[in-house]
Amino acid sequence: MTENHSATDMFRLLADDTRVDILRAAAVAQYELEEVGSGPAELAFSEIYDYVEVENTSKLSYHLGELTGTYLQKSDDGYSLTHAGERIVRFILSGNYERPDSFGPKPVDGMCVFCGEEALEAFLSRQFFRIVCSACEQPVAGQPITPAQVKTHDDDALIESVKLQSAEVSKQIRRGMCPECGAHLSSDVIEMRGNPLPDADSFLVTSTCQECLRGYNSPLTYSVVYHPASIAFHWDRGIDVTSRGIWEFNEHLYQGCWTSEQIASDPDEYEVVLRHEDDAIRLFLDSTATVMRTERVRRKNGDPRHS
Ligand SMILES: [Zn+2]
Ligand SMILES: [Zn+2]
Numbered sequence: 001m002t003e004n005h006s007a008t009d010m011f012r013l014l015a016d017d018t019r020v021d022i023l024r025a026a027a028v029a030q031y032e033l034e035e036v037g038s039g040p041a042e043l044a045f046s047e048i049y050d051y052v053e054v055e056n057t058s059k060l061s062y063h064l065g066e067l068t069g070t071y072l073q074k075s076d077d078g079y080s081l082t083h084a085g086e087r088i089v090r091f092i093l094s095g096n097y098e099r100p101d102s103f104g105p106k107p108v109d110g111m112c113v114f115c116g117e118e119a120l121e122a123f124l125s126r127q128f129f130r131i132v133c134s135a136c137e138q139p140v141a142g143q144p145i146t147p148a149q150v151k152t153h154d155d156d157a158l159i160e161s162v163k164l165q166s167a168e169v170s171k172q173i174r175r176g177m178c179p180e181c182g183a184h185l186s187s188d189v190i191e192m193r194g195n196p197l198p199d200a201d202s203f204l205v206t207s208t209c210q211e212c213l214r215g216y217n218s219p220l221t222y223s224v225v226y227h228p229a230s231i232a233f234h235w236d237r238g239i240d241v242t243s244r245g246i247w248e249f250n251e252h253l254y255q256g257c258w259t260s261e262q263i264a265s266d267p268d269e270y271e272v273v274l275r276h277e278d279d280a281i282r283l284f285l286d287s288t289a290t291v292m293r294t295e296r297v298r299r300k301n302g303d304p305r306h307s
Contacts, residue, residue, distance in 0.1 A: 025051035042078035094148040113250035163245035183211035229294035
């Protein structure tokens, strides 16, 4: 923000039905404009007055003055939403401040990465979609979910939406962008001591956003699954990894088909190998989990040949 409003000032500005209605009016106007492929909606004072229930023009003028600079910006053509206005009005319209409906426990495909049983169950716990193994009771996966996501998808579609979301989030993290706030995100590879995961992968990629403080972590092997080289390698073998949820990769790790190891120090370098039948793709990563190069390996008669 260029003008530094405190967070409490920002929220105090919204403690008024008319102001919330004004933001809704701006979103509706934007929506109607976007349907004909136009630019940002700029609402004239008179248009807002038509939309919003308010006693008189001077009251509306007062509320617009309060919102302008934080939630609205004003130009010669009228009022439009700022970034904060956009985020808050979408949040309000989608009902994402409400409690999500309940969901599950529902059996899902995939193997427990800890015990190898195919006994995974998905359910909601507060704002998280969680997968727990009903055999060993270990949590296997967890991802934030929005109330609108739960409300607008039936059970199977909700699980599909979580898979899609995990692929998108993973892609953004790998490319160094915080999926939550859009800020630059840097990652580190750390070795997990007393690692509960299979020996195949004892490295974790951790990424923490210094702006919004959101943290992410993933086994090193999983962090490269949605790299284009991996997507293409699997696609060539009839597998669309982009449609798979993270927990559906557990069998590869549990069975030791996907592995990671550190191959150099100072600077640190890591190698991830994703094997499929007799073939494999190798991805070489630096200490920030950035893929530096990749190679495909085809094994015939025990003889590794690059393809
Ligand atoms: Zn288990
Ligand atoms: Zn962030």
